[in-house]
Amino acid sequence: xxxxxxxxxxxxxxxxxxxxxxxxxxxxxxxxxxxxxxxxxxxxxxxxxxxxxxxxxxxxxxxxxxxxxxxxxxxxxxxxxxxxxxxxxxxxxxxxxxxxxxxxxxxxxxxxxxxxxxxxxxxxxxxxxxxxxxxxxxxxxxxxxxxxxxxxxxxxxxxxxxxxxxxxxxxxxxxxxxxxxxxxxxxxxxxxxxxxxxxxxxxxxxxxxxxxxxxxxxxxxxxxxxxxxxxxxxxxxxxxxxxxxxxxxxxxxxxxxxxxxxxxxxxxxxxxxxxxxxxxxxxxxxxxxxxxxxxxxx
Amino acid sequence: xxxxxxxxxxxxxxxxxxxxxxxxxxxxxxxxxxxxxxxxxxxxxxxxxxxxxxxxxxxxxxxxxxxxxxxxxxxxxxxxxxxxxxxxxxxxxxxxxxxxxxxxxxxxxxxxxxxxxxxxxxxxxxxxxxxxxxxxxxxxxxxxxxxxxxxxxxxxxxxxxxxxxxxxxxxxxxxxxxxxxxxxxxxxxxxxxxxxxxxxxxxxxxxxxxxxxxxxxxxxxxxxxxxxxxxxxxxxxxxxxxxxxxxxxxxxxxxxxxxxxxxxxxxxxxxxxxxxxxxxxxxxxxxxxxxxxxxxxxxxxxxxxxxxxxxxxxxxxxxxxxxxxxxxxxxxxxxxxxxxxxxxxxxxxxxxxxxxxxxxxxxxxxxxxxxxxxxxxxxxxxxxxxxxxxxxxxxxxxxxxxxxxxxxxxxxxxxxxxxxxxxxxxxxxxxxxxxxxxxxxxxxxxxxxxx
Numbered sequence: 001x002x003x004x005x006x007x008x009x010x011x012x013x014x015x016x017x018x019x020x021x022x023x024x025x026x027x028x029x030x031x032x033x034x035x036x037x038x039x040x041x042x043x044x045x046x047x048x049x050x051x052x053x054x055x056x057x058x059x060x061x062x063x064x065x066x067x068x069x070x071x072x073x074x075x076x077x078x079x080x081x082x083x084x085x086x087x088x089x090x091x092x093x094x095x096x097x098x099x100x101x102x103x104x105x106x107x108x109x110x111x112x113x114x115x116x117x118x119x120x121x122x123x124x125x126x127x128x129x130x131x132x133x134x135x136x137x138x139x140x141x142x143x144x145x146x147x148x149x150x151x152x153x154x155x156x157x158x159x160x161x162x163x164x165x166x167x168x169x170x171x172x173x174x175x176x177x178x179x180x181x182x183x184x185x186x187x188x189x190x191x192x193x194x195x196x197x198x199x200x201x202x203x204x205x206x207x208x209x210x211x212x213x214x215x216x217x218x219x220x221x222x223x224x225x226x227x228x229x230x231x232x233x234x235x236x237x238x239x240x241x242x243x244x245x246x247x248x249x250x251x252x253x254x255x256x257x258x259x260x261x262x263x264x265x266x267x268x269x270x271x272x273x274x275x276x277x278x279x280x281x282x283x284x285x286x287x288x289x290x291x292x293x294x295x296x297x298x
Numbered sequence: 299x300x301x302x303x304x305x306x307x308x309x310x311x312x313x314x315x316x317x318x319x320x321x322x323x324x325x326x327x328x329x330x331x332x333x334x335x336x337x338x339x340x341x342x343x344x345x346x347x348x349x350x351x352x353x354x355x356x357x358x359x360x361x362x363x364x365x366x367x368x369x370x371x372x373x374x375x376x377x378x379x380x381x382x383x384x385x386x387x388x389x390x391x392x393x394x395x396x397x398x399x400x401x402x403x404x405x406x407x408x409x410x411x412x413x414x415x416x417x418x419x420x421x422x423x424x425x426x427x428x429x430x431x432x433x434x435x436x437x438x439x440x441x442x443x444x445x446x447x448x449x450x451x452x453x454x455x456x457x458x459x460x461x462x463x464x465x466x467x468x469x470x471x472x473x474x475x476x477x478x479x480x481x482x483x484x485x486x487x488x489x490x491x492x493x494x495x496x497x498x499x500x501x502x503x504x505x506x507x508x509x510x511x512x513x514x515x516x517x518x519x520x521x522x523x524x525x526x527x528x529x530x531x532x533x534x535x536x537x538x539x540x541x542x543x544x545x546x547x548x549x550x551x552x553x554x555x556x557x558x559x560x561x562x563x564x565x566x567x568x569x570x571x572x573x574x575x576x577x578x579x580x581x582x583x584x585x586x587x588x589x590x591x592x593x594x595x596x597x598x599x600x601x602x603x604x605x606x607x608x609x610x611x612x613x614x615x616x617x618x619x620x621x622x623x624x625x626x627x628x629x630x631x632x633x634x635x636x637x638x639x640x641x642x643x644x645x646x647x648x649x650x651x652x653x654x655x656x657x658x659x660x661x662x663x664x665x666x667x668x669x670x671x672x673x674x675x676x677x678x679x680x681x682x683x684x685x686x687x688x689x690x691x692x693x694x695x696x697x698x699x700x701x702x703x704x705x706x707x708x709x710x711x712x713x714x715x716x717x718x719x720x721x722x723x724x725x726x727x728x729x730x731x732x733x734x735x736x737x738x739x740x741x742x743x744x745x746x747x748x749x
Contacts, residue, residue, distance in 0.1 A: 053559065055673070103675060148671040155556040156592060199484035200460075204663035209554065255520040257553045257669045 067112035068093030154213020187244035232280025351622025382448030383512035397679030407699035437462035
């Protein structure tokens with residue numbers, strides 16, 4: 001693992017040449033998929049705040065995003081891992097804004113710090129174990145008193161789900177992790193539909209569950225994180241199936257909410273194992289000369 | 299799927315306890331030819347950890363002998379887990395949390411006190427058994443328990459398959475809506491039992507109640523939900539359900555449907571005072587339409603130690619216990635004392651959420667699933683009237699005040715029109731000339747007593 005690989009492991013800019021300046025060099029890759037992701041997440045946040053009246057105060061959102069960026073800056077400096085790149089931290093911050101609810105500003109800050117710090121600290125084989133947002137949410141749900149997640153608040157409008165999926169698909173395709181998303185959705189849909197068929201319920205029930213905005217958000221923006229999914233395609237499909245099974249278990253066996261988040265967090269622990277038995281090329285964000293979605297061996 | 303099926307069944311049977319209440323929010327089963335239509339059901343959901351107490355009330359107005367309910371429940375309930383509730387307490391809870399109208403009186407513009415006027419949007423309420431054990435057995439239906447509680451004869455049924463259960467209920471004179479079999483079947487496969495209640499006319503006559511009292515059941519289950527599917531089967535059009543959740547940590551919301559705060563805090567034209575029920579119905583209908591009937595509406599979320607303004611006094615610890623708030627009994631009178639809270643008898647450790655949902659089978663295909671959040675932010679449906687200054691105004695500020703009144707009247711008209719969907723022209727016509735300060739020509743005694 002050389003120095004470059006370390007930089008990449010941080011989901012940093014990633015251009016072998018773009019190492020100067022705080023922001024990615026203008027000559028860098030045509031489009032970093034993360035820019036699409038940032039734009040989409042920001043759009044969703046705006047939609048949530050102004051149209052859906054989500055319980056997110058604009059000032060809280062700003063606080064979370066700023067805290068994530070500052071933590072990224074500090075951790076990058078402390079770890080000596082090359083130049084500061086705000087993109088991944090921005091994504092984590094925006095995702096937290098979309099999903100986490102709290103009435104205590106200091107907890108919002110703590111969640112942002114936890115998310116980013118986990119990337120630098122919880123690592124196995126030089127790969128961070130948890131999706132930062134997922135880790136922060138689960139940690140906060142476990143250990144903080146005043147945090148909750150509202151999985152129903154995105155509603156089930158089919159149009160909205162479609163838009164979100166389309167926008168998400170773009171991100172996924174650019175990041176070349178469509179396989180995780182598709183495999184997860186296929187498994188989860190299979191479980192939900194199978195359950196309803198067995199129970200003799202109308203298909204409207206599983207379809208309504210699948211239209212859930214939070215599920216779409218999770219499938220296209222969280223589980224698809226290329227930095228934390230297994231390296232090989234087979235491994236990713238296996239991982240997706242595990243997450244789907246876990247989420248189903250939490251929802252229908254344990255009757256708890258936020259099954260997707262709990263399941264992803266627990267299944268993330270299996271990724272090093274999957275990588276060991278099903279090795280594959282490690283993902284790196286596209287370099288200047290690479291096409292989006294291209295992967296290289298590290 | 300076979301394996302999954304077995305596991306799911308097992309888990310549900312053992313743990314699922316259920317929630318369920320429901321059919322109550324739906325699913326009345328008529329025994330004669332009466333067409334039953336349940337318009338507004340009320341459910342009080344008391345929950346902490348996995349302990350749940352559900353009280354179901356409705357506004358059934360037909361002949362009591364026609365009344366029956368079938369509610370899927372997670373476990374076999376013993377007699378001690380069921381009791382008859384007190385309708386008056388639910389009415390009190392309803393009044394306490396009802397959307398409210400408040401009035402402000404302008405001060406003399408030439409030289410500002412608040413008076414509250416609250417009027418609850420009114421709601422309403424609720425709920426024989428056979429010697430058919432032999433027949434039940436042949437149909438694969440088991441009568442797990444049967445007893446009389448208050449004026450109700452209650453059966454707890456389990457069944458091997460829905461067809462047998464359906465046949466048994468039909469034989470017993472229950473009129474089941476079309477499609478009931480499939481829904482019963484899905485609950486059966488989830489390991490649920492059925493709570494069936496009918497009115498025991500003798501007991502009712504002996505007890506002397508002229509209305510049906512609410513039914514209350516207590517059980518433990520990890521599941522925090524209300525089964526509404528049976529209720530959608532026999533409904534003519536959408537149904538109305540109010541859920542009053544009493545919890546410890548904070549606000550309750552649905553996890554599989556959007557929970558939306560109703561518009562609140564709007565200033566409205568004064569004439570709404572005389573038409574508040576019409577206003578509220580129209581506004582609710584309009585909001586339901588805007589959300590395509592796919593949302594659950596939050597009407598009230600408040601720490602039950604106090605209220606401001608109060609549509610009714612907060613409930614006493616005794617009343618809360620009647621509703622099933624079991625932790626008050628464990629703790630004595632209430633939770634930790636908090637001097638900020640204002641409430642006769644001291645603070646109570648109860649947070650109330652009032653949810654209002656209008657639903658049908660298409661827009662709400664699955665049962666309501668809830669979660670308790672830690673959100674303790676207060677919310678209430680509150681609508682504001684501003685009375686203009688009625689006294690004499692002789693100063694420079696008077697003209698500015700009149701202008702401001704015209705602007706305010708226009709804004710109030712726009713608010714009302716937007717909230718209810720009523721045409722703005724109609725609203726303006728009813729308001730009268732904008733901003734006119736009408737002289738108060740009432741006799742002195744009328745002014746005195748009206749205030």
